[in-house]
Amino acid sequence: MIDTSPPKVPVGAGGWEQRWGAPAVCLVLAAITFAVFGQTLTHGFIDFDDNNYVYDNPVVARGLTLQGIVWAFTRFHASNWHPLTWLSHMLDCQLYGLNPAGHHLTNVLLHTATVIVLFLVLRRMTGALWRSAFVAAVFAIHPLRVESVAWVAERKDVLSGLFFMLTIGAYVRYVRRPWSLARYGLVALLFALGLMCKPMLVTLPVVLLLLDYWPLQRVEPRKLSQLVLEKLPLLALSTAGCVVALLAQAEVIQSTGSFSLPMRIANALVACMDYLGQMVFPAGLAVLYPYPDNGLPPWKVALAGALLAGLSAVALWQRRKRPWLLIGWIWYLVMLLPVLGIIQVGEQAHADRYTYLPQIGIYVAVTWVAAEWRVSRVAYGGLMAGVLAALMVCAWKQTAYWRDSETLWTRALACTTDNSVAHVNLGIALLQKGRVDDAITQYQEALQINPNDAEAHVNFGQALVRKGKADDAISHYQKALQIKPGIAETHFNLGNAFLQKGSVAEAIAQYQQALQINPSYAQARNNLGNALQQEGRMDEAISQYQGALQINPDYAEAHRNLGLALARKGRLDEAIPQFQQALKIKPDYVDARVNLGNVLLQKGRLDEAISQYQEALQIDPDNGDAQNNIGNVLLQMGKADEAIAHFRKALQLEPANPGFQNNLAWLLAACPQASLRNGAKALELARQANALTGGEDPIILHTLAAALAETGRFSEAVETARHALQLAGAQSNTTLAGQLQWELKLYQAGSPFHIPEQTKNKN
Numbered sequence: 001m002i003d004t005s006p007p008k009v010p011v012g013a014g015g016w017e018q019r020w021g022a023p024a025v026c027l028v029l030a031a032i033t034f035a036v037f038g039q040t041l042t043h044g045f046i047d048f049d050d051n052n053y054v055y056d057n058p059v060v061a062r063g064l065t066l067q068g069i070v071w072a073f074t075r076f077h078a079s080n081w082h083p084l085t086w087l088s089h090m091l092d093c094q095l096y097g098l099n100p101a102g103h104h105l106t107n108v109l110l111h112t113a114t115v116i117v118l119f120l121v122l123r124r125m126t127g128a129l130w131r132s133a134f135v136a137a138v139f140a141i142h143p144l145r146v147e148s149v150a151w152v153a154e155r156k157d158v159l160s161g162l163f164f165m166l167t168i169g170a171y172v173r174y175v176r177r178p179w180s181l182a183r184y185g186l187v188a189l190l191f192a193l194g195l196m197c198k199p200m201l202v203t204l205p206v207v208l209l210l211l212d213y214w215p216l217q218r219v220e221p222r223k224l225s226q227l228v229l230e231k232l233p234l235l236a237l238s239t240a241g242c243v244v245a246l247l248a249q250a251e252v253i254q255s256t257g258s259f260s261l262p263m264r265i266a267n268a269l270v271a272c273m274d275y276l277g278q279m280v281f282p283a284g285l286a287v288l289y290p291y292p293d294n295g296l297p298p299w300k301v302a303l304a305g306a307l308l309a310g311l312s313a314v315a316l317w318q319r320r321k322r323p324w325l326l327i328g329w330i331w332y333l334v335m336l337l338p339v340l341g342i343i344q345v346g347e348q349a350h351a352d353r354y355t356y357l358p359q360i361g362i363y364v365a366v367t368w369v370a371a372e373w374r375v376s377r378v379a380y381g382g383l384m385a386g387v388l389a390a391l392m393v394c395a396w397k398q399t400a401y402w403r404d405s406e407t408l409w410t411r412a413l414a415c416t417t418d419n420s421v422a423h424v425n426l427g428i429a430l431l432q433k434g435r436v437d438d439a440i441t442q443y444q445e446a447l448q449i450n451p452n453d454a455e456a457h458v459n460f461g462q463a464l465v466r467k468g469k470a471d472d473a474i475s476h477y478q479k480a481l482q483i484k485p486g487i488a489e490t491h492f493n494l495g496n497a498f499l500q501k502g503s504v505a506e507a508i509a510q511y512q513q514a515l516q517i518n519p520s521y522a523q524a525r526n527n528l529g530n531a532l533q534q535e536g537r538m539d540e541a542i543s544q545y546q547g548a549l550q551i552n553p554d555y556a557e558a559h560r561n562l563g564l565a566l567a568r569k570g571r572l573d574e575a576i577p578q579f580q581q582a583l584k585i586k587p588d589y590v591d592a593r594v595n596l597g598n599v600l601l602q603k604g605r606l607d608e609a610i611s612q613y614q615e616a617l618q619i620d621p622d623n624g625d626a627q628n629n630i631g632n633v634l635l636q637m638g639k640a641d642e643a644i645a646h647f648r649k650a651l652q653l654e655p656a657n658p659g660f661q662n663n664l665a666w667l668l669a670a671c672p673q674a675s676l677r678n679g680a681k682a683l684e685l686a687r688q689a690n691a692l693t694g695g696e697d698p699i700i701l702h703t704l705a706a707a708l709a710e711t712g713r714f715s716e717a718v719e720t721a722r723h724a725l726q727l728a729g730a731q732s733n734t735t736l737a738g739q740l741q742w743e744l745k746l747y748q749a750g751s752p753f754h755i756p757e758q759t760k761n762k763n
Helices: 015-042 050-055 067-074 083-096 099-124 129-141 143-150 150-174 181-193 199-212 224-230 232-248 260-279 298-317 323-339 359-370 377-400 404-415 420-432 436-451 454-466 470-483 488-500 502-519 522-536 539-553 556-569 572-585 590-602 606-619 624-636 639-651 658-670 681-693 698-710 714-730 734-748
Strands: 348-350
Touching: 015 099, 015 129, 015 143, 050 083, 050 150, 050 404, 050 436, 050 606, 050 698, 067 083, 067 572, 083 099, 083 143, 083 454, 083 470, 083 681, 099 143, 099 436, 129 377, 143 260, 150 181, 150 199, 150 404, 181 199, 181 624, 199 224, 199 232, 199 323, 199 420, 199 698, 199 714, 232 539, 260 348, 260 359, 298 488, 298 556, 323 359, 323 522, 323 572, 348 404, 404 420, 420 436, 436 454, 454 470, 454 488, 454 502, 488 502, 488 522, 488 658, 502 522, 539 556, 556 590, 590 624, 606 624, 624 639, 658 681, 658 698, 681 698, 698 734, 714 734
Parallel strands: none
Antiparallel strands: none
């Protein structure tokens, strides 16, 4: 029997191994782990759950807050309840913000810690230094680990893995000393914390029973019932974890109509063998393996079942002579059980991340069998080094595919067939890079594979909106709602398409529908506010922006839009802090900076206004609004020559902008300095602006009249000014109407209008 006391140095072993063997192994394990996964510190986030878990999750992105801690423990989100995982992401945001390097570093550090604890615990249980080291090394750098370590959203794997190992370590300490409630309580506490990272740890009590058999050798016929009773508190925690997981994942559990029970069992059998095949030959790994729509070939299912039965029979037959075979094999199967798809969550047939802890059992079994081979120590060392070197190369290459979303999904399509999910997600990555046509091609491919893919329809609609094809986008969103009704995000996107089309009432209805489904949908509240602004319903718009900010106080766009609505209500002093808050959250928010400058301009704070416009131009030198508005400020300051230069620059950036055309035309027609006036150019620009606005804008007609008068066309100027006066009166623009009445008298007298030296503003 294996001694359950602390491991002793084998006879003949040197003092170096006794004193420095374990620390040296730990350093090497850390080094090879960083050699493979250190490259992730240069990777970005992946647009597949990373957004939901981190950078688009306002609660997480704010860092560690009391509100966030309460949210983590009291809410189901992303179809999970794992509060410690959420807290770890919040801590990363507290430390690193949304810099992906820090988030990746945490994953690598957690995985490294798990590797080292695995080695120390396994050595503690078995007394085998080099076998334990080899198991830990394979676990550290096997290519199947890449998904768990390189994917920020899989923090739950590496974090729960660490608590899994710590729980086993605490259990070994508990069983090797006289019974202690405190030591048992530590086991239960660590297990509970692990469950709060990922519910896959529900099988841990069974693993502890397996370890009781080997290597701890606590199993005796008369004590078996005691060992089971000893695990009952842990089994109670497992039961609670299962119940919570089922409640959290209720919305994403697939029905038997989608995946029949025989199909699930068949897939489970094949998945068990696929994982073993990938363990031996880790090629063609992908982020998602699609579930076979037409089921698996019967021969493949039969072969997988036969192999599983054969391996189980061998392990059972060898249980006395080689107990590690049976323990390692059962460890593998039992830990895979929650993710084999009998209760199918999602659309994947299997996933690399599901092997994170289960395959440790296989590594132990294979390593201990190989240790029985009668070869020299040098040969063993060479074999171990060769295996580890090959795994490091493969894992390093596999990790490189995770550097960005486009690379990841392109690789998935190269490794799988009929993968509509990969096509959709590659389309999303391409759309974010502005490659709209390439994205559309991917969505079309996805819909050819699965015409009822609601997500493909939604994303296809988003691409069509970018192309300006609102009608086509609307049909795709409506199709998505037929396939999956009651999805708030789809109603939100449909509202955006209606808004682009100019159907404001329909857009409002869709945003309201989205908010009925999800009242905490901050983006829907913001966009509903935008639609209400378009209808002139400012008070209702302000209410929606305020609601969005109650949900997400760091929503920069909502702060900016609230500022716009307040400014349009004339509440300038209230608008200014909203723009300032938007800029505090998002310092490079050019639109908010220009809007702040506009309000400061209205308040007469000219120097502050021009400073905001200049900062906007430092961020975006091609921002026409900033150039134009600097011109307005300079005009008020009496610097007409500089104002004209900025108006010209704005018009170069946006030649078809009627507002920019109008401003330059006005100054060229009415400038107080004769040397700067150019009536012919003013008339050309004013006519262009008038044509673009349909001839019914009194401000532009005002400019056109001034340009006509400057070129001596006084009868046309009179007629144009009268039309502008009628429109200004209908719009209750009394200031403009008064200005036009005075200018009309000049035109009737055959005199053009020029801005008086003491009056620098147009209207």
